Amino acid sequence: MLTVTLIRHGESTHNVLALWSGCTECPLTERGTQQARAVGAYFANTEFTKIYASPLPRARDTAQAVLDAQPTPKPPHDFTIAQIREQSFGAAEGHQTCIREPGKTLEAHFAEEKYPILYESERNVAFPGGESVEDLTRRGERAVREVVLPHVVSVARSGRDEHIALVSHGLCIGQVVAAIVRLGGGTWKRKGPMVNTAWVRVEVRIQGGMSMEVADGEVPPVEVTVTDEGRADHLEGLLDGGPLHGMKAIMGGGVVEVKNPNEAEAIAQTSVI
Numbered sequence: 333m334l335t336v337t338l339i340r341h342g343e344s345t346h347n348v349l350a351l352w353s354g355c356t357e358c359p360l361t362e363r364g365t366q367q368a369r370a371v372g373a374y375f376a377n378t379e380f381t382k383i384y385a386s387p388l389p390r391a392r393d394t395a396q397a398v399l400d401a402q403p404t405p406k407p408p409h410d411f412t413i414a415q416i417r418e419q420s421f422g423a424a425e426g427h428q429t430c431i432r433e434p435g436k437t438l439e440a441h442f443a444e445e446k447y448p449i450l451y452e453s454e455r456n457v458a459f460p461g462g463e464s465v466e467d468l469t470r471r472g473e474r475a476v477r478e479v480v481l482p483h484v485v486s487v488a489r490s491g492r493d494e495h496i497a498l499v500s501h502g503l504c505i506g507q508v509v510a511a512i513v514r515l516g517g518g519t520w521k522r523k524g525p526m527v528n529t530a531w532v533r534v535e536v537r538i539q540g541g542m543s544m545e546v547a548d549g550e551v552p553p554v555e556v557t558v559t560d561e562g563r564a565d566h567l568e569g570l571l572d573g574g575p576l577h578g579m580k581a582i583m584g585g586g587v588v589e590v591k592n593p594n595e596a597e598a599i600a601q602t603s604v605i
Contacts, residue, residue, distance in 0.1 A: 333487065333493050333535055333536065333537045333538070334480075334483050334484050334487045334493070334494050334495070334496070334535070334536040335493070335494070335495040335496075335533065335534070335535055335536075336480060336483075336495075336496055336497075336498065336512060336533070336534045336535075336536065337375075337378075337380075337495070337496070337497045337498070337531055337532070337533050338497075338498045338499075338500060338505045338508060338509060338531060338532045338533075338534070339371060339394065339395075339398065339497060339498070339499045339500070339529060339530075339531045340499075340500065340501065340502050340505060340526050340527075340528060340529055340530050340531070341360070341364070341368075341386075341388075341390040341391040341393075341394045341499065341500070341501060341528065341529070342360045342361075342363075342364030342365060342366075342367040342368040342371075342390065342393070342394045342397075342528050342529050343360065343361050343363050343364035343367060343528040344358045344359065344360055344361065344364055344390040344528075345358045345359055345360075345361055346358040346426075347361075347364075347528065348361055349428075350428060350429050351425075351426055351427065351428060351429065352421045352424040352425050352426065352427055352428075352429055352447060352459075353390075353418060353421075353425065353501075354418055354419060354420045354421035354422070354424070354425045354462065355388065355417055355418060355420045355421075355425065356388075356425045356426060357388055357389050358389070358390060359389050359390060359393070360389070360390055360393050360394070364390065364394075364528060365393070365397075366570055367394075367528050367529040367567060367570065368393060368394040368396075368397035368398075368529060369397050369401075370529065370566045370567060370570055371394070371397070371398060371529040371531070371566050372397040372398045372399075372400060372401035373401050373566070374565065374566035375398055375401065375402075375497070376401040376402065376403070378495065379407075379495065380402065380407045380495055380496060380497050381407060381408075381483070381494040381495050381496050382407055382408045382409060382410070382483075382496050382497075383395055383398060383399055383402075383407055383408075383409040383410075383411075383496070383497045383499070384409070384410050384411070384413050384416070384479055384496065384497065384498045384499070385409070385410070385411040385413060385416075385498070385499040385500070386411075386413060386414075386416045386417040386418070386499065386500050386501060386504070387411060387412050387413070387414060387417060388417050388418065388501070390501075391411075391416075391417075391499050391500055391501060392411045392499075394499050394529065395409070395411050395497075395499035396411070398497060398499065411499075413475070413479060413498075415471055415472075415474050415475035415478060415479065416475050416479070416498055416500040416501075416504050416508060417500075417501065417504065418500075418501035418502075418503060418504050419462070419463050419465070419467075419468045419501075419503045419504060420461075420462045420463040421447070421459050421462045421463075422458065422459045422460050422461030422462025422463075423442070423445075423447070423459055423460040423461050423462070424447035424459040424460075424462060425462075427445060427446075427447050428447075429447070429448075429449060430446055430447070430448050430449070431448055431449060432448035432449070433446075433448070438457070442459070442460060447459055450465075455469075465503075465507075468503060468504065468507050469507050469510075469511075471504075471507070472504065472507030472508045472510065472511045473511045475504075475508050475511070476508060476511040476512055476515070477549070479496075479498070480496070480498075480508075480512055480536075481515075481549065481551065482548075483496055484515070484536055484538075484551070484552065484554065485546050485547075485548065485549075485550065485552070487536075487538060488538045488543065488544050488546045488552040489543060489544070489545070489546055490543060491541075491542060491543035502526045505526070505532060506521075506522045506526075509522070509532055509534060509558060512534050512536065512556060513534070513556050513558065515536065515551055515554055515556055516536070516554045516555050516556030518556055520558055522561065522562075523561060523562070524562060525562070526562050527562070527564050527567070529564065529566070529567065530562050530563060530564040531560065531563050531564075532558065532560060532561050532562065532563070533558070533559045533560040533563075534556060534557070534558050534559070535556070535557045535559055536554050536555075536556050537554060537555045537556075537557075538552055538553070538554055539552075539553040539554060539555060540553070
């Protein structure tokens with residue numbers, strides 16, 4: 333069986349300011365560093381075959397904390413996986429997140445350098461110079477083909493279990509998990525917010541449980557199960573600066589009260605950046 337554990341990065345400087353982060357290289361905050369160390373300690377006794385990470389500093393530094401907590405000899409790692417960086421928000425990056433103003437078009441918002449949260453139904457819409465959700469979906473598929481599938485093939489050939497970790501970003505993790513589930517013919521959609529350093533686990537079982545001949549890039553018959561979602565046990569009792577509120581809570585994966593269905597849909601789309 334292949335086990336894939338996907339970990340969201342720790343709190344970043346853009347999270348606490350409620351800014352669009354995307355592919356901007358914003359670092360972890362002090363609290364984010366604490367969170368990274370906590371998730372590293374949580375997985376200290378988990379034997380990873382390999383640890384992968386997005387090259388963006390907030391993910392890379394979180395992955396380094398996970399690697400640092402692993403016993404010697406350390407597992408191999410690659411923190412340069414561009415396919416699992418966050419969705420690019422183009423011109424919006426570094427700008428404040430906001431809710432769309434009633435009666436105003438997106439183009440009118442953009443002209444004023446305002447970049448409202450897009451609705452979940454607007455999968456083909458992107459900020460100027462950025463990626464749409466459909467673009468991110470395709471990138472998630474590539475990430476699975478290039479990073480996850482070689483391990484599936486390895487397990488099928490050898491019959492030996494492997495466990496990999498991917499340290500990435502909330503929106504990207506959602507697309508990668510869905511792409512892994514599709515290897516087994518299923519569908520998946522996240523059930524709620526994913527706080528900083530929360531994790532998801534997916535198990536990919538080779539049908540029949542026996543080693544088999546599989547060509548490179550071939551998907552063997554598999555059963556895929558999402559066993560854990562949004563887990564954050566490691567954060568219990570962690571000292572921090574107190575809860576975040578409003579849009580800042582949203583960017584950290586928190587939950588806020590909303591006033592109308594469109595606002596709720598928009599917040600649901602972006603509560604894991």
